[in-house]
Every structure is written in structure tokens, then in C-alpha cells.
Amino acid sequence: MDSYKSNTETVHYDISTVYGKLSNPECFKPLLENENIPADMKARLNDVEFSSDSIAFNANPVGKVLLKITEKAEPTRIVMEAQQFPLPFKAVINLAEAGAGETSLEVEFQVELNFMLRSMAAKPLGDGVKKMAQMLAMLPYDRL
Secondary structure, X not given: OEEEEOOOEEEOOOHHHHHHHHOOHHHHHHHHHXXXXXXXXXXXXXXXXXXXXXXXXXXXXOEEEEEEEEEEEOOOEEEEEEEEOOOOEEEEEEEEEEEOXXXXXXXXXXXXXXXXXXXXXXXXXXXXXXXXXXXXXXXXXXXX
């Protein structure tokens, strides 16, 4: 299994708040209704569906991807596995206390790739995991 890890990002909320929101994707529904989201981002979010234990979205060219929470270790770890994806895939979110009211966050993508796919997918997966961690670090956890 190949592993792609993000940089460590600092989230300016306490670990219990961050874990509580990330472990329940349904908390992110208000983002879809936020008036302040730029139009291009809002268009991308229109295809996203949130439930209490999963996130579904369209990813070209593979189609609909369903990530379901399969493991929780409060307050430090959340594992989401692809239920509808052509390859075995996991997104692992690791959290740690980083001081008063701050949390360290790292994201890891674990995916089984053959040699041919590995050479083509390494850069997009590496970039994607970093962007996901940055996006998670910027969320307004107190308003979700």
C-alpha cells in the first residue's frame, strides 16, 4: 500500500472541537448554504453530499466517490475508506494537542497502486493530501 502524507497543519481550535466536527461529516452541511463562499467553490460543493458517517462527491474521471468513516479513536484519529472507488483507498486524519486551544492535524492517503499508476498518480495524490490538510486547518470549527 502506498502512503501520501500531508505536512502538519495547525488548527486554531481545541482537539475535542476539531475531532467532534471531523468525526461527523454532517456538520459540514452549513458550508453548502454559506453565502460568502466564492461562486467557483460553491459550484464544486454542489455535488457533495454529507451524512453522519460519510461524504460523497464526484471526481472526474472516476465518477462518484463515497468515503465512509470506518474507524474512530477519540480524539486523535479518524479513518475514512472509499466504498465506491476503483482502488482500495483510505484517508486517515491524525490529530494531536498542540497547545492551549490548538490542534495539530495531518492527513494521510493510503492507496494500492500498481507500478504504472504509481508513477502517474504520485504527484496528484501528494498535492491532494496537502490541500486537504490545509483546507481542514482553515475551517471555522466554531461555526459548523
